[in-house]
Amino acid sequence: RLLVNLPPGTPPDQIARALSARLAEMLGQPIVVENRAGASGYVGIEAIAKSAPDGYSLLYTPGFPIVIGPHLQKLNIDVTKDLEPIAPTARVTSFLIVRSTLPVRSVAELVSYARANPGKLNYGSGGNGSAPHIASAMMLRAAKIRATHIPYKGSTETLAALLGDQIDFTFDLGVAIPQIKAGKMRLLAVASPSRSALFPDTPTMAESGIEVNASTVHGVYAPAGTPREIITRLNRDIVRVMQTAEVKKVLGAIGADLVTGTAEEFADRQRRDRELFGAVVREAKIRAD
Structure with a gap:
């Protein structure tokens, strides 16, 4: 089984399902998603961390719960040791x-507006300590501006608030x-190392003069103790599947970039x-809900 720690239809779920379909063909056995x-993804993470390390229970997760979550709250597991x-x-x-x-x-105009209207700007996110909250905190710190944070219960509520003019900006x-x-909201920049293929004319935050890279890497994990030969084989097969046309099409539709590498390179990146992100959380004094 491939366990996804977010709801169906979310970008991680879409990638996981595209990956599992081709991986099942390659392995010659069905994969149940x-x-x-x-709990911000930790219910799924804990379930896999406590599964048998036999290669039959895998986790698909965005990077956020792995690299940021441990700085925000006390967990029942140690993501650095149990996965x-x-x-x-x-x-x-x-x-x-x-x-x-x-x-x-x-x-630049957003920063100027914030400085000309101190205390008037607000922004939304999917909750205290969520990825959009962290990205916004990084921007505010880098630009030396202030805005009021309004936490919501997920991205759907946040976007509804933006469409209803209840908040001024968010990171999505x-x-x-x-x-x-559709032109219902305005895109100013992308907080990633390179421009988005979906919106090639939109600059990165760095190109806009504010150094903010809030992107994290999705990936597949196994319970700690899984034999190295299983990890190596799965890595090889996943890298091959991620480079297929079918999976690349899914990535392109949601504005995601392909990332591949060895298990060791992945661990080092995380x-x-x-x-x-630990430094950002500490400096901004961010706490999870």
């Missing part, structure tokens, strides 16, 4: 979007792509990201 959401990284799969872009009625069309992980394309 199971969604087990809750075995197998393979990275994708980096999902974080989009900085504003309500369509806000009189700004660039990051791809759920808002249809609304952006370690570096934990250090980076």
Whole structure:
């Protein structure tokens, strides 16, 4: 089984299902995709961490719960010791979007507006300590501006608030792509190392003068203690599957970039990201709900 720690239909779930379909063909056996959401992804993570390390129970998760979550709250497991990284799969872009009625069309204009209207800007996220909250905190710190955080219960509520002019901006992980394309909200920049293939004319935050890279890497994990030969084989097969046309099509539709590498490279990337985002959490004094 491949357990996804977020609800059906979310970008991680879409990637996991595309991956599992081709991986099942390659392995010659069915793979059941199971969604087990809750507690910001930790319900699913804990379930896999406590499973038998035999290669038959795997976890698909975005990077956020792995690299940021441990800095926010006390967990029943240690993600650095109880999980075995197998393979990275994708980096999902974080989009900085504003309500369509806000009189700004660039990051520079947003910063100027915030400085000219101190205390008036607000932003939404899927809860205290969520990925959009962290990305917003990084931007506010880098730009030396202030805005009020309004936490919601997930991205759906956050986007509804943006569409209803109840908040001024948010960072989105791809759920808002249809609304952006329809012109219902305005995209200012992407908080990733490179531009999005979906919106190639939109600059990165760095190109806009504010150094913010809030992207983390999705990937597949096994319970700690899984034999190295199983990890190596699964890594090889997952890397091959992720480069197929079918999976790349899914990645493109949600604005995600392909990421591949060895299990060791994946573990090192997660370690570096934990250090980076840990510093942000401490400096911004962010706490989870």
